[in-house]
Amino acid sequence: MITDISTLLQLDTLSLSKELLGWTLTLSSEEGTTSGIIVETEAYLQDDPACHAYRKKSTRNAPMFGQAGTIYVYQIYGMHYCVNIACNQENIGEAVLIRALEPTQGIELMQERRNSLILKNLCSGPAKLVQAMGIHKDMNFWTIQQSNLSILPPQSNIAENDIVTTTRIGITQGADLPYRFYIKNNPFISRR
DNA sequence: TGCAGGATGTGA
């Protein structure tokens, strides 16, 4: 089992998307610390039509081309934000989208930010978790290795058997590709 | 329980 970030980030994008399940995403700020276990991810590859970096580098997708571990926060539908971790070598536009967390720390703060007391409604979607964690668009180009947004290894290994692989949510291009991964029977994934 | 509709920046 991988417990060290530099080894983790050397994985190819699909492997990393699976391996990230069970890791804890954590962010400390003046408001407090919030953390959650990553329970759902999606991979976006260079040759994948759903990928923001499929065509070319732009102002928006530039962080995807950074070294593995680079944070990519993008605005969607003009009002929400989602967070990714860039994968693969520099200048290759691939990333893992973090789609859901199981809240573990700073739950009161998440409840305030989300204006909801229901635990299952705090981080069960890519834009929800960004709001609950207090992730900001200015965190673009930060890295998971060197910032106060970081990841911590799992307490115990997630068995291959407990990982479900499906198609991705909310896309039309590349809709048949099996690039979505989540922890089986976990109540905190998106789309109940 | 399910779906239509609205809010609205970025890039093809």
Next chain:
DNA sequence: CACATCCTGCAA
């Protein structure tokens, strides 16, 4: 114009 979303309201 489509889009890696979420929330509300209304119908069954």
